[in-house]
Structure formats: structure tokens, C-alpha cells
Amino acid sequence: MPSGPVVIADIHERRRALVDALEARGVSVEFRPLPVGDFVLSTRMAVERKRCDDLIASVMHKRLHKQLAALREQFERPILVVEGYYLYANRYLSPDFVRLQLAMLIVTGVSVVVTRDAEDTAGLLAALAKLEQQGLGHEPSLHARKPQAAMEEQARYVVESLPGIGPALARALLAHFGTPQRVMTATPAELMQVPGIGRARAQRIHRVLSARMAAPGALS
Template structure:
């Protein structure tokens, strides 16, 4: 891939050490690592990718995360896509912890009710190839460049969640919990470390990191 042909893909910081990011780099793609409030990869301003390995996909059905994550993708991006990686190594339907009909029901809901395409890849290298193919197609179609800002008009509540989700270690679910606890963005910002720790999923370390970003003088 020449410099003129290179495409940029935004990857979530939590994917930094994954095989996908390495494979993207090896293929010559430009990787921009960011803390994404939702999605794992952005291939354009309208295409957001949620990447699941089989075990994580099944666990997200059990704990209810799957539909919430996809709902947030749908709200924020025009063309969300779900990639399930590694189904050749681990059959989705071989799990004893969840009935095959529940898995089929979830796949049907994602594809039909939510209208989100489901793509299957064999391994990280295959996933990287798929991301590059999507990004190239988007670039050729003149789609907006990858951006952290949702392309759909945001509601006031979504904008408030976005502001809080930019804090270290705060994902969209936690941002929503913080806003529900404190009421406003200002109250979240002004909360003490002790008060922040009263919110589930925030311990002393995360509370300290949040306050450090808020209280440290800009240089």
C-alpha cells in the first residue's frame, strides 16, 4: 500500500495489543489509537465496527451487554457492523452455558431487528483484511473520514454522555451511571474522589485518574 493509497482506521486503545492492530500495521494501514466511547474500530465517519470473539459474544448475550452495545452503535453511526472473529476455532453453538436457540435468536435480532450486518472472520489477520476492505470502499465512495464524533445528530443526553465518556477509564455505560448518580456534567466534574467511588465500577485508582485529568493545570 503506497502513501497515496494508505487509509486510516481509528482503533480503540483497548485493542492496542491485539493481533488485529498489528496485522493492520503490517498491511500498511495508518492506525490512530483513541479511547472510543463505543465501537472497537472506525473505518469511516459512518462505519463503526464492534468486534467480538466467540466467548465474548456468548458472554455478552448472557449478561445483556450485546444489544445495549449495538443500540449505542446504531445511535451513533450510520452504518454499524458486527464482526465475529474466530468462529472456525470455536463453534458458537458448542457452548453448554447457553442454548443454541438463544444464540440464533440473538443473531436474528441483530441482523433483522437492528439491521446490523454480521461478518465472520477466521483470525486477527483476516479481520484486519476485512477492516481494510471496508475502509477502502468507504474512501472510494467519498464517505467522511473516521471521526470520534457521531455522524448522526446527537441529543443533549448523548452529548452529555460523550463528554463524561472522554474521562479516563469511563465507557458509555459508566458515563450514563455517573450522570444518573450526579444529575449533570458539572456535578460529575465537581464530585470528590470519595463520591465518585460510590458509583459501581469506580474504585480508588479510577477515581484518582479521573480527578487528575479534571484538576491538573493544563500545560
């Protein structure tokens, strides 16, 4: 059992400079194929690492936000580490455009950190892993999907399956009734108590939920 923190790294992150720097700090590195991100530091924290040229390529090919959205979906504390100080040197993208891309990530819940080089990145990862695992008790794990967020998302998808219900109304129904089960058992009058649910929509939902399905193989 390692005495120091453990960092789970994607199998493509085998750059010796970074790995050596992590191990020199007492960090054990385990290589696994990761579905999202480059490093998992705890059950709630994962890191996408990009050198400046990688970041610019991701922005130009419109991959950056998709990659970070996937990381944000799976982890409570997603982090983007941008490695290198030549972030604004690319002649094809203006500095303000690059800043806007990073600002968009920050306002959606992604922490953005710029490091000097692989040694600096290793120092940051080691400090985060130690704090998360030994300070706060969050173990590294590949089964790190946010349980509460996942449950809320599934509940919303269930309610969105009702006729005439989109994401906004699904959230309103869940806020009013508390659970998908309670939404499904509500009477038309109860449904109409939710702003945006009129009589016609409430009756349509009730008809769908009350419809009796024919037995398999029954003749029409």
C-alpha cells in the same frame, strides 16, 4: 498525511496481531478512547469486535444489545464482527438462542460478520476502510453521529413533551405538520386533523402552549 486508509481504534484494542495485520495492509491505526465500538472506519461506519467467548459472555450478561444499540445510535452503518468459528460450542447457550440474538441485531440494522481469526478480521477492516474512505469519500471521524437521525430524534423529543403525547403521536404530528414549530403553533382544530388527537387532547395542548408564565420572583 497517511496515503492509505486510517482506522481509529479504541485504546483497549492494542492486540499486536490485529494491529500488525492492519499495518501490513497499509492501514494507519490511531488509538483513541472511543465512547462506543472498537473501531471507527468512516464518518458513518463503526465496528464492535467480539471473539466468540466475548460474544457469549455479552449475551449471558445481557450486554450485547445495549452495546449495539449505542453503536447503532451513533453510526449509520454499525457492524458486529464475531471472531472465531466456535460460536455454538458453549454448553450453557443453545445454538438456536445464539442465532436468535444475532438475528435480532440484523433486523434492527446491525450487519453481522463472522471472521476466522485476527488476521481475517484485519483483512475485513482494511477492505472496509479502503472502500469507505478512498472509494466513497467518507473520512474517519469521532464526530460521527448521524445528523439527520439525531435531528429527527430531537424533534420527536420536543413534541413528546406536550401533554398526552407519546412517541407514536409525536411521529404522527411531525408527519402531518413537518416541523416541531408548526406543531406548537397549530390551532386546536388543526391538531384534531391528526388521527389520535381528539378535541380534549387538542385543547389541553393548546392551553399549555398558550399559558402565560409568571415573571420570576412574582408573588402568587
